[in-house]
Amino acid sequence: MSYLTGILTLLLMAAPAGASWKAGLGKVVITPREPIMMGGYASRDHPSEGVRQDLHAKALALEDESGRRVVIVTLDLSGIPKDVADPIVEQAASAYGLRRDQLMLNASHTHSGPVAGYRPRNFYHLTPQQAVVVKRYTDQLVGHVVSVIGAALKDLAPANLSFEMGYAGFAVNRRRVGRRNLPQPVDHDVLVLSVRDLSGKLRGVIFGYACHATVLNDYQINGDWPGYAQADLEKTHPGAVALFVAGCGADQNPLPRRSVELAETYGRIISIAVSQVLSDKMKPIDPELKTAFQTVDILFDTPPSREQWRKLAQSSDRAVAAHARLMLDQLDRNGKLRTSYPYPVQLLRMGGVFTLVALGGEVVVDYSLRLRAAYGWDNTWIASYSNDVFAYIPSLRVWKEGGYEAGDSMNYSDFPGRFSPQVEEIIVAKVDDMMRRISK
Numbered sequence: 001m002s003y004l005t006g007i008l009t010l011l012l013m014a015a016p017a018g019a020s021w022k023a024g025l026g027k028v029v030i031t032p033r034e035p036i037m038m039g040g041y042a043s044r045d046h047p048s049e050g051v052r053q054d055l056h057a058k059a060l061a062l063e064d065e066s067g068r069r070v071v072i073v074t075l076d077l078s079g080i081p082k083d084v085a086d087p088i089v090e091q092a093a094s095a096y097g098l099r100r101d102q103l104m105l106n107a108s109h110t111h112s113g114p115v116a117g118y119r120p121r122n123f124y125h126l127t128p129q130q131a132v133v134v135k136r137y138t139d140q141l142v143g144h145v146v147s148v149i150g151a152a153l154k155d156l157a158p159a160n161l162s163f164e165m166g167y168a169g170f171a172v173n174r175r176r177v178g179r180r181n182l183p184q185p186v187d188h189d190v191l192v193l194s195v196r197d198l199s200g201k202l203r204g205v206i207f208g209y210a211c212h213a214t215v216l217n218d219y220q221i222n223g224d225w226p227g228y229a230q231a232d233l234e235k236t237h238p239g240a241v242a243l244f245v246a247g248c249g250a251d252q253n254p255l256p257r258r259s260v261e262l263a264e265t266y267g268r269i270i271s272i273a274v275s276q277v278l279s280d281k282m283k284p285i286d287p288e289l290k291t292a293f294q295t296v297d298i299l300f301d302t303p304p305s306r307e308q309w310r311k312l313a314q315s316s317d318r319a320v321a322a323h324a325r326l327m328l329d330q331l332d333r334n335g336k337l338r339t340s341y342p343y344p345v346q347l348l349r350m351g352g353v354f355t356l357v358a359l360g361g362e363v364v365v366d367y368s369l370r371l372r373a374a375y376g377w378d379n380t381w382i383a384s385y386s387n388d389v390f391a392y393i394p395s396l397r398v399w400k401e402g403g404y405e406a407g408d409s410m411n412y413s414d415f416p417g418r419f420s421p422q423v424e425e426i427i428v429a430k431v432d433d434m435m436r437r438i439s440k
Contacts, residue, residue: 019065020065020158020198020287021064021158021159021161022063022156022158022159023156023203024060024061024151024154024156024157025059025061025155026058026059026148026152026241027057027151027241028057028144028147028148029054029055029056030056030075030076030140030145031055031221032051032114032137033137035047035049035133036048036114036137037114037130037133038111038112038113038115038219038221039077039078039111039113039114040078040109040110040111040113040217041217042319042412046219047133048114049218049220050219050220051221052221052260053222055076055114055222056230057074057141057144057145058073058241058243059071059073059148059149059152060204060243061156062350063289065288066289068289068291069289070101070102070104070348071092071149071153072106072245073088073103073104073105073149074206074244075106075107076107076108076226076227077107077109077116078107078109078110078111078115078116078389079109079390080107080388081117081389082390084116084138084141084142088142088146088149091142092146092149095146095150096153101291101292101293101346103149104346104348104356104358104386105145105386106245106246106385106386107246107389108226108227109212109213109246109389110213110222110223111216111217112221112223112224113221113222114221117134117138158197160284161193161194161284161285161350162196162283162285163193163350163354163379164192164282164283165189165192165277167188168269168270168273169188170211171209171211171249171252171254172252172253172254173185173186174212175401175403185365185369186365187252187365187369187372190208190209190270190273190274190277191206191207191247192207192277193205193207194278201239203240203241204240205241205274205278206245207229207233207242207245207270208246209270210249210252210384211225211249211254212250212252212253213227213246214254214257215254215257215258215263216257216259216260217258224263225254225267225270227267228263228264228267228268228271229242229244229266229267229270229271230242230243231267233274236275237278245356245383246385247381248363248365248367248384249384250363250364250384250393251405252365254266283353284351285351285353286351287351289349290349291347291348291349292346292347292437293344293346294430295342295344296343296345296427297341297342297343298340298341298393298420298423299340299420299423300339300340300415300416300418300419300420301417301419301421303327303416303417304417309328309331312324313325319411319412320411323412323413327416330414330416338416341391341415343361343426343427343430344360344388345357345358345359345360345427345431345434347434349439354379354380355376355379355380355435355438357382357431357435359382359384359393359427360386360393361385361391362385362392362405363382363384364394364395364398366397366424367382367393367427367428368382371428371431391409391413391415393419393423393427394419395424396424399418407419
């Protein structure tokens with residue numbers, strides 16, 4: 001054997017045979033242990049009365065062939081505000097060395113989960129006793145999420161990733177229901193990202209759909225249709241963990257609704273759509289990972305004057321009056337109102353062929369349609385309700401039409417009013433800049 005031949009043989013022996021991803025999964029119950037005020041509907045006037053279905057925090061940890069990592073956490077909650085995300089991020093950085101761009105948090109937006117947060121939105125009108133219960137739950141929640149991140153990282157093992165899109169049609173553009181003249185954009189695609197061990201056994205699946213989780217509105221804790229979809233998938237595929245990533249469904253509702261049977265039916269529809277994709281040929285993802293996280297300031301529109309706030313404080317609309325009084329209080333204490341908000345944008349690019357864009361707030365479907373058209377319908381997914389759920393994010397179209405998603409919902413916030421008409425272009429420009437950088 002020549003010297004060069006010997007060196008080549010040693011190099012071939014040292015090279016990995018078919019480099020693969022490493023993937024790990026974790027799952028923990030986050031169901032409240034006591035009656036608690038529920039998130040999603042301002043009309044609820046007392047705490048939860050029981051548990052119809054357990055809620056979960058789930059985590060998928062990924063590591064590429066170069067050792068780059070990311071952890072995707074999904075939560076059966078109405079949202080995850082910044083004051084909850086921040087301690088999770090800080091503790092995950094301390095315990096596991098994860099940078100901010102290496103951790104994605106996404107809420108299913110079930111309207112049948114608990115209020116969570118250290119500064120709950122003012123429209124819940126919590127009593128001091130109810131606020132204590134919410135804080136106690138939030139403390140427990142942060143601990144559970146940090147622990148499930150660790151469990152997923154500990155579970156890392158060789159795996160193969162694939163993705164494809166399915167289809168389901170029950171989401172309806174809810175803005176048109178009362179205003180038939182409005183357009184009715186929807187995104188009925190179903191994201192499916194599979195995680196299999198090297199023998200081909202399904203270990204986990206991430207799936208996404210753009211629709212509110214608002215079938216139910218009673219006082220029983222449950223995950224609404226995303227919870228039933230996850231449960232059905234895990235029953236259909238024993239041993240696998242199903243994680244739901246909410247899409248841009250801020251203006252999308254499941255219709256008809258208001259029965260457990262319908263929640264189960266929509267969950268089953270999504271489960272079947274995902275299983276059909278899993279049973280067919282999917283696109284493989286090479287073990288290469290790139291991640292990015294940035295914030296961009298989105299501006300608020302010009303607010304009313306102090307005198308206008310005083311007039312609004314006398315409104316017969318309780319929400320408008322309460323919001324105006326809150327703004328007057330902020331003016332008295334601070335001398336001004338906030339003019340912008342730091343909006344989070346996160347990108348996960350896998351194998352150079354699939355990109356997950358995670359946007360904060362409640363994002364209307366126009367963003368999904370615009371961004372997927374720009375970057376690829378078949379290989380791009382736009383998640384909403386990610387990393388900080390704080391307000392509705394309208395497109396320019398919705399902003400011009402007006403209504404709840406356009407700005408009326410701000411009457412239930414501590415913000416001075418709707419965002420500026422430039423909000424869509426500011427966010428899209430930031431996504432575009434990050435996409436160009438991460439695609440190099």
